[in-house]
Amino acid sequence: MNTKGDRRFGFRRLRALVSAFVVATGVLLALLGIGASSKATAQPNATQAETATPTSLPCYTYITTAAAGAITPGNTDIGNHCDDCFSTILLPFPVNVYGQTFIAANATSNGALELIGNSGPYTHGCVTLPNGFWATAILAFQGDLRTDQGAGCAGLPGGNCGIFTSVTGTAPNRQFNIEWRVVDYADTTAPANFEVVFYENEPGFFDIFYGVTSDNGSDETSGVQESVVGPATTFSCGTATLSSGLKVTYTCSAATPTATPTAIATATFSPTATATATLTPTPTATATVTATATFTPTPTPTATATDTPTPTPTATPTATAMATLAPTPTPTPSATPRPHPSPPPHPTPPPHPTPHPHPTLPHRA
Numbered sequence: 607m608n609t610k611g612d613r614r615f616g617f618r619r620l621r622a623l624v625s626a627f628v629v630a631t632g633v634l635l636a637l638l639g640i641g642a643s644s645k646a647t648a649q650p651n652a653t654q655a656e657t658a659t660p661t662s663l664p665c666y667t668y669i670t671t672a673a674a675g676a677i678t679p680g681n682t683d684i685g686n687h688c689d690d691c692f693s694t695i696l697l698p699f700p701v702n703v704y705g706q707t708f709i710a711a712n713a714t715s716n717g718a719l720e721l722i723g724n725s726g727p728y729t730h731g732c733v734t735l736p737n738g739f740w741a742t743a744i745l746a747f748q749g750d751l752r753t754d755q756g757a758g759c760a761g762l763p764g765g766n767c768g769i770f771t772s773v774t775g776t777a778p779n780r781q782f783n784i785e786w787r788v789v790d791y792a793d794t795t796a797p798a799n800f801e802v803v804f805y806e807n808e809p810g811f812f813d814i815f816y817g818v819t820s821d822n823g824s825d826e827t828s829g830v831q832e833s834v835v836g837p838a839t840t841f842s843c844g845t846a847t848l849s850s851g852l853k854v855t856y857t858c859s860a861a862t863p864t865a866t867p868t869a870i871a872t873a874t875f876s877p878t879a880t881a882t883a884t885l886t887p888t889p890t891a892t893a894t895v896t897a898t899a900t901f902t903p904t905p906t907p908t909a910t911a912t913d914t915p916t917p918t919p920t921a922t923p924t925a926t927a928m929a930t931l932a933p934t935p936t937p938t939p940s941a942t943p944r945p946h947p948s949p950p951p952h953p954t955p956p957p958h959p960t961p962h963p964h965p966t967l968p969h970r971a
Contacts, residue, residue, distance in 0.1 A: 665705035665810070665858035668830055668839040675853025677801045677815045679763050680770025680785035684713065687768050689752040689791065691715050692726040698773050698782055702809035703742060704832040704858075713769045713784060715754075717747035717826065719802055728791065732844030733827040736836040744856075746814050747786065747800045747848065749826035756794025761818070762787040763799065780806040796820030800848075811857040816848050823848030830856055 686693040692712040700707045703721055711719050714726035723741035728750040733739070752767070759767040767787045774781045782804045790796040799817030814828065824846040831838035841847075841854050 664860040665702070667837050667859050668856040669859050670839060670841045671855045671857065673853045673855065674851055675813065675815050676851065677763075677785060677799065677817045678772060678774060678781075678783045678803070680772045680783055680801075682771045684769050684771060686713060686715060687754045688715055689754060690726055690728055692720065692724050693769065695771060695784065697804070699777070699780060699804075699806045700809075701782075701804045701812075702858075703744070703812075703830070704837075706742070713786075715769075715788065716751050717745065717749055717786060717788065717798075717800070719744040719746060719784060729827065730825055731827075734843070735827070735829050735838035735840050736831040736834055737838075738834045740831060741834065742832055744802055744812070744814075744830045745827055746802050747788075747798055747816070747819070747823065747826050747828060749798075750791040751786075751788040751798065752791050752794070753786070753788050756789035756797075758789040758793075758795045758797035758820070759787065762797050763817075775806075778807050782806075790820060790825075793820075811855055814854045814856070816850060816852045816854075818850050819848055822846035828854070 684693050684695055692714040694710055694712050696710050697708065700709055701711070701721075702708075706721075708721045711721050712724045712726070713719055714724075716726060716728045718726070718740065720726070720740060721742040721744070723743065725739055727739045729739070729748055730750055733745075733748065735745075753769060754767065756767065759765065763785075764770075764787070767789060770785045770787065772783045772785070774783065783801055784803075785801040786799065788798050790798070798819045800819070801815045801817075803813045803815065805812070823842050824844060826842070826848065827840070827844065828842040828848060829838060829840035839856065841856075
């Protein structure tokens, strides 16, 4: 019978295989140098993010909670000033997402942080997650954006566009901030400002902060996914919910999906008794009696009676019959032996004859 522990082990094994496939795909894409779509111009100094290292921290899905919060401005320009491109960031401390540890990530101009992969596609409206555009990725404000130019950049912190990072606090309690300052691709007067934050001593969650956004996310998607087949969590999908001053916390949950047990039929063999009837051989007796009586009268009476009985019993065994009865044995009565024939009585010899008296002869004169 499958136990709950067996089913959980089977599910973890499936997740590990999918993650391995995604990692291999990300490495292949990195080797090929694929950085964006047809209108992308990848940064010359961009390098591919490191692959993930599995850890023992369980994480199967994320739960979101909303609160108020403010962006911590970045002070290091990573050099991302382009359209539909990505730049690699070396993380100051290991970051855990979906139970895997990362030391680098690819930040795209379209508002995503790709931990595995570097596709950097542009999108519009609601994108259903999980989605084949990304492997393991945090979609902070995924849309059709740019970081290179536009009148809207002047209204952002520092008066310019790009992706900026900063580290606050001291080890082991550091906070790493990745801030986007972008404009809409079609309308460069429409700015957007948002930030992803990781915590060194709290690997079980991360935050996304939102500053000014021209459409509050009505043409963007916000969420996280582990792979092209999931799991995934969506907070906002083409709705105007990503307003300025919003903080969304993504907390890792170790709860696993409940598998539906499948009944397995087990055949049970029940042996059927087979009765065997055995017939007892019956001996057949044969008796042979020979009686010879001879009587010869002589002057001297002589009686001779000869009795020669010769019974010779001969046993003739009868073959044993084997009977197989199924499924319910029915006992077969044993054959009743036939009575032995009684040998005929010995003949009684005739009585000895009485001798006749000799006649008296007269004497001759």
